[in-house]
Amino acid sequence: MKMMEAKMAKYGINLLLWSGSFNNDALPLIKKVADFGFDGVEIPIFDPAQVDIKATTNALKSAGLECTTCAILGADRDIISDDPAIRNNAKNYMKESIDISDALNARIFCGPLYSAVGKLVGRGRTDEEWKMAVDGLSEIAEYANKKNVVLAMEPLNRFETYFINTAEDMVKLVKEINHPNMKVHLDTFHMNIEEKSLYKAIKNTGEYLAHVHTCENDRGTPGSGNVDWDGVFKALHEINYDGWLVIESFVPAIEAIAKAAAIWRELEPGGADYIAKNGLAFNKSRM
Numbered sequence: 001m002k003m004m005e006a007k008m009a010k011y012g013i014n015l016l017l018w019s020g021s022f023n024n025d026a027l028p029l030i031k032k033v034a035d036f037g038f039d040g041v042e043i044p045i046f047d048p049a050q051v052d053i054k055a056t057t058n059a060l061k062s063a064g065l066e067c068t069t070c071a072i073l074g075a076d077r078d079i080i081s082d083d084p085a086i087r088n089n090a091k092n093y094m095k096e097s098i099d100i101s102d103a104l105n106a107r108i109f110c111g112p113l114y115s116a117v118g119k120l121v122g123r124g125r126t127d128e129e130w131k132m133a134v135d136g137l138s139e140i141a142e143y144a145n146k147k148n149v150v151l152a153m154e155p156l157n158r159f160e161t162y163f164i165n166t167a168e169d170m171v172k173l174v175k176e177i178n179h180p181n182m183k184v185h186l187d188t189f190h191m192n193i194e195e196k197s198l199y200k201a202i203k204n205t206g207e208y209l210a211h212v213h214t215c216e217n218d219r220g221t222p223g224s225g226n227v228d229w230d231g232v233f234k235a236l237h238e239i240n241y242d243g244w245l246v247i248e249s250f251v252p253a254i255e256a257i258a259k260a261a262a263i264w265r266e267l268e269p270g271g272a273d274y275i276a277k278n279g280l281a282f283n284k285s286r287m
Helices: 028-036 053-063 084-103 127-146 167-177 188-194 198-208 229-238 255-261 271-286
Strands: 010-014 040-044 066-070 108-111 150-153 182-187 209-213 244-247
Touching: 010 066, 010 271, 028 040, 028 053, 028 271, 040 244, 053 084, 066 084, 084 108, 084 127, 108 209, 127 150, 127 167, 127 182, 150 167, 150 209, 167 182, 167 198, 182 188, 182 198, 188 198, 188 209, 198 209, 198 229, 244 271
Parallel strands: 010 040, 010 244, 040 066, 066 108, 108 150, 150 182, 182 209, 209 244
Antiparallel strands: none
């Protein structure tokens, strides 16, 4: 009787570690990531017009890498805005990003795609905002289904959004949308701030978990800080997680990203390459 092969997680890294945007100038990073031993890159789609599909596809193929994609919403692309034009702009942006994801054969499109990042209004979310998120994202999930792309929705910490901060609330949103192409993306940096137990948060997310960012509490090298990695990997093993483990870190040299993520100092003496190499070794040692 032939034994079934065990499913394995894939190891990726977000290109924002080296570049504040993705265009042809960033293409050499794909080979760099491959040389480090990763299985794939996570490509940020901040400006869809800058993504050269043909050149990027060739670079990925040449390097032997797969990819995932990510995005964030801003003040002019907010799916829970009071302004219908801004809501439509957000939906059009996400649809265009899904088209790019499909063209690059990226089956995961991830990020906090339910509200503008950094939008803080001095209160919690309203029922009306929740309904706008459900309605808008239901439309996007159906569009993603036609392109065979899964949307993985990421809770952020309370200093970056007021809308969804915990895995439990994200599962609630995904369940209400109730679409097979709408799943959950968890990031241990945000979880370390918001969750009582990283282990329980991952376990309770269970089958809805489609994407993971393995990030240290200070955004430095995974394994070097105080994130409960024992709990994280115990839960991932117990739910038989076989998706991507992606490192997302930043350095102050990338000014636009450093400003957005409040990175004012070097997180590691060896810089971005050190974080990539040592973070990958850590993830592989635990998964």
